[in-house]
Amino acid sequence: MTRAGLHGLLVTHLSDLRYLSGFTGSSAALALTGRAARLFTDGRYIAQAAEEVNVKAAQVQIVSSSPAVAAVQWLAAQSGVEFAGFDPARTTVAELTRWKAALPSHLRRSFLSALAAPLVEPLRWVKDEEELAIMTEAALLGCSLFDHILGFLRPGLKEFEVAAEMEHQARLLGAEGMSFETIVASGVRSALPHGRATSAPLPRRGFLTLDFGVILKGYCSDMTRTVYLGTPKANERNAYQAVLEAQEAGVAAVSAGVRCEEVDEAARGVLRRAGLAEAFSHSTGHGVGLEIHESPRIGAGQTTRLLPGMVVTIEPGIYLAGQFGIRIEDMVAVTRTGGQVLTPAPKALIEL
Amino acid sequence: MTRAGLHGLLVTHLSDLRYLSGFTGSSAALALTGRAARLFTDGRYIAQAAEEVNVKAAQVQIVSSSPAVAAVQWLAAQSGVEFAGFDPARTTVAELTRWKAALPSHLRRSFLSALAAPLVEPLRWVKDEEELAIMTEAALLGCSLFDHILGFLRPGLKEFEVAAEMEHQARLLGAEGMSFETIVASGVRSALPHGRATSAPLPRRGFLTLDFGVILKGYCSDMTRTVYLGTPKANERNAYQAVLEAQEAGVAAVSAGVRCEEVDEAARGVLRRAGLAEAFSHSTGHGVGLEIHESPRIGAGQTTRLLPGMVVTIEPGIYLAGQFGIRIEDMVAVTRTGGQVLTPAPKALIEL
Numbered sequence: 001m002t003r004a005g006l007h008g009l010l011v012t013h014l015s016d017l018r019y020l021s022g023f024t025g026s027s028a029a030l031a032l033t034g035r036a037a038r039l040f041t042d043g044r045y046i047a048q049a050a051e052e053v054n055v056k057a058a059q060v061q062i063v064s065s066s067p068a069v070a071a072v073q074w075l076a077a078q079s080g081v082e083f084a085g086f087d088p089a090r091t092t093v094a095e096l097t098r099w100k101a102a103l104p105s106h107l108r109r110s111f112l113s114a115l116a117a118p119l120v121e122p123l124r125w126v127k128d129e130e131e132l133a134i135m136t137e138a139a140l141l142g143c144s145l146f147d148h149i150l151g152f153l154r155p156g157l158k159e160f161e162v163a164a165e166m167e168h169q170a171r172l173l174g175a176e177g178m179s180f181e182t183i184v185a186s187g188v189r190s191a192l193p194h195g196r197a198t199s200a201p202l203p204r205r206g207f208l209t210l211d212f213g214v215i216l217k218g219y220c221s222d223m224t225r226t227v228y229l230g231t232p233k234a235n236e237r238n239a240y241q242a243v244l245e246a247q248e249a250g251v252a253a254v255s256a257g258v259r260c261e262e263v264d265e266a267a268r269g270v271l272r273r274a275g276l277a278e279a280f281s282h283s284t285g286h287g288v289g290l291e292i293h294e295s296p297r298i299g300a301g302q303t304t305r306l307l308p309g310m311v312v313t314i315e316p317g318i319y320l321a322g323q324f325g326i327r328i329e330d331m332v333a334v335t336r337t338g339g340q341v342l343t344p345a346p347k348a349l350i351e352l
Numbered sequence: 353m354t355r356a357g358l359h360g361l362l363v364t365h366l367s368d369l370r371y372l373s374g375f376t377g378s379s380a381a382l383a384l385t386g387r388a389a390r391l392f393t394d395g396r397y398i399a400q401a402a403e404e405v406n407v408k409a410a411q412v413q414i415v416s417s418s419p420a421v422a423a424v425q426w427l428a429a430q431s432g433v434e435f436a437g438f439d440p441a442r443t444t445v446a447e448l449t450r451w452k453a454a455l456p457s458h459l460r461r462s463f464l465s466a467l468a469a470p471l472v473e474p475l476r477w478v479k480d481e482e483e484l485a486i487m488t489e490a491a492l493l494g495c496s497l498f499d500h501i502l503g504f505l506r507p508g509l510k511e512f513e514v515a516a517e518m519e520h521q522a523r524l525l526g527a528e529g530m531s532f533e534t535i536v537a538s539g540v541r542s543a544l545p546h547g548r549a550t551s552a553p554l555p556r557r558g559f560l561t562l563d564f565g566v567i568l569k570g571y572c573s574d575m576t577r578t579v580y581l582g583t584p585k586a587n588e589r590n591a592y593q594a595v596l597e598a599q600e601a602g603v604a605a606v607s608a609g610v611r612c613e614e615v616d617e618a619a620r621g622v623l624r625r626a627g628l629a630e631a632f633s634h635s636t637g638h639g640v641g642l643e644i645h646e647s648p649r650i651g652a653g654q655t656t657r658l659l660p661g662m663v664v665t666i667e668p669g670i671y672l673a674g675q676f677g678i679r680i681e682d683m684v685a686v687t688r689t690g691g692q693v694l695t696p697a698p699k700a701l702i703e704l
Contacts, residue, residue, distance in 0.1 A: 047543055088445035092440060096445055176549075181529055
């Protein structure tokens with residue numbers, strides 16, 4: 001805050017707020033000054049806020065109107081606080097209008113200041129030991145789901161039955177939920193990078209892509225494996241091999257100090273040389289943590305350098321419309337000297 | 353658009369975009385003029401957009417940069433389009449800055465205009481026959497989950513095992529997923545209005561609140577039932593009866609033309625007269641549809657009048673910290689002469 005020239009900070013993005021205060025409710029705002037922190041929430045969360053928010057982290061105040069408006073007004077009433085920052089990427093135009101209207105008229109123009117760069121999110125990008133331990137546990141839970149589902153898959157099963165089995169197992173293993181809508185895409189549907197589970201039956205012969213993640217203690221896991229039902233043709237086997245090599249090249253490129261675009265290029269180059277550049281229609285990966293998609297983005301033109309403690313996905317894929325698709329994804333923790341794969345499930349082509 | 357004095361409209365909120373175009377991907381923008389509609393999305397969605405978007409609804413354009421920026425630039429390039437609206441409640445301050453920067457400099461000041469009121473969302477608040485049929489199906493699926501879980505509940509079962517069973521069953525019955533994180537709150541935890549399922553075991557004696565919903569063809573269901581494990585004490589039975597009467601009074605107050613605050617007061621008044629006004633710490637309900645929380649809000653001071661075809665929840669509850677909580681919730685479709693309950697699961701106190 002001091003470096004950004006601010007006396008106060010308004011935090012409304014729920015993941016940021018959870019990171020700073022421990023509060024996990026769905027409606028809250030956190031106001032910070034150099035001296036104090038106050039969390040505003042509504043009457044539904046009286047008991048939960050008392051349970052979750054350490055009194056050293058923030059004082060809790062229950063309000064009957066908008067928590068963010070109350071937080072802005074509280075900041076403006078603190079002595080010595082002449083400017084407070086807000087995150088323009090997490091604030092709607094309508095919210096900003098409402099906050100300004102709630103300020104005394106002489107403060108409307110000058111008090112709220114859009115941050116030039118986010119202040120809280122970058123703290124979240126680098127995970128500490130406790131966070132890495134939770135994320136490792138979440139990632140391993142994902143691996144055990146994959147192992148479990150291998151014994152369940154058979155032709156004719158509907159895609160959503162596969163998703164149901166995985167999600168049920170995840171819950172029984174202690175997951176709070178799934179970190180995104182489980183992707184189960186079989187046969188020609190595997191060519192849809194984001195194919196949600198449908199009532200389509202698993203084919204006797206064809207690829208099956210499973211992209212899934214769990215939430216454990218608030219943290220997300222994310223992994224993808226593509227398996228084959230039956231025996232693949234030579235071109236399918238070759239395509240799988242190319243994606244696997246690209247994915248491994250991406251993982252091998254991960255290290256502190258490396259630019260994200262270099263990791264992307266390590267994976268993309270393999271597919272380009274295999275004549276599959278066009279079929280790889282998305283970025284190589286993204287950060288993951290309290291949210292399923294965080295910075296940094298592992299993509300072309302991304303010059304951000306990886307830092308030790310970041311956790312990113314490496315997930316190249318190819319999509320041939322009307323034919324098939326293949327994607328392989330690991331979560332990788334960045335270390336000083338390389339990358340630690342958090343999702344050590346088998347990647348050699350599994351034929352079922 | 354014409355009434356709002358606009359030549360063009362930018363739609364970026366995904367539920368609005370889905371409503372207008374049929375597209376269900378996670379990254380897209382829709383640009384509308386009096387003559388044309390164009391949907392911008394990225395390479396991951398080539399096949400999906402071709403499958404989902406009717407050519408009469410919109411022309412699809414795949415872009416490698418931001419879909420919203422591409423949409424703004426396309427709008428600005430259409431002849432006769434001098435102003436385009438955007439929804440300030442669905443646009444971040446950072447997005448607006450980016451969009452303006454992507455416009456030719458002479459258009460930056462004047463081209464993009466914040467809508468005074470949303471244009472697409474109000475279309476969604478009132479459901480047509482096809483939507484009501486889907487929402488009825490989703491609501492009945494929710495009822496069958498409740499029926500299923502009654503045969504599964506027993507003391508000692510962990511709350512998350514209850515959630516797992518409900519979610520698994522939902523998937524097997526064809527739900528695409530849950531419409532929000534399933535709430536399973538037992539014993540003293542029932543006093544948390546938003547108590548997520550934990551590893552706490554169901555008690556031998558105490559209330560159990562189940563608040564859950566499914567997604568079916570994109571539409572959300574939402575219902576709550578509170579049951580009792582064991583035999584309730586007289587004060588618990590009386591409290592339940594008060595909430596039930598409040599809920600039924602709320603349902604009975606639903607009708608086209610009625611103000612939302614009147615429905616809220618119908619429920620709230622019952623609890624006030626029972627001396628439980630303080631314990632009812634939230635609004636009576638909310639609209640539901642493609643999103644789990646839509647307008648209108650059924651709360652104090654809400655003067656919006658109900659329209660036929662709106663679907664709202666009626667969900668009064670009481671929360672006595674350290675003791676227990678009770679909530680009962682139905683989905684109700686507004687008709688010309690009253691309200692049609694879409695969730696006809698039993699509401700008399702069930703003792704297990």
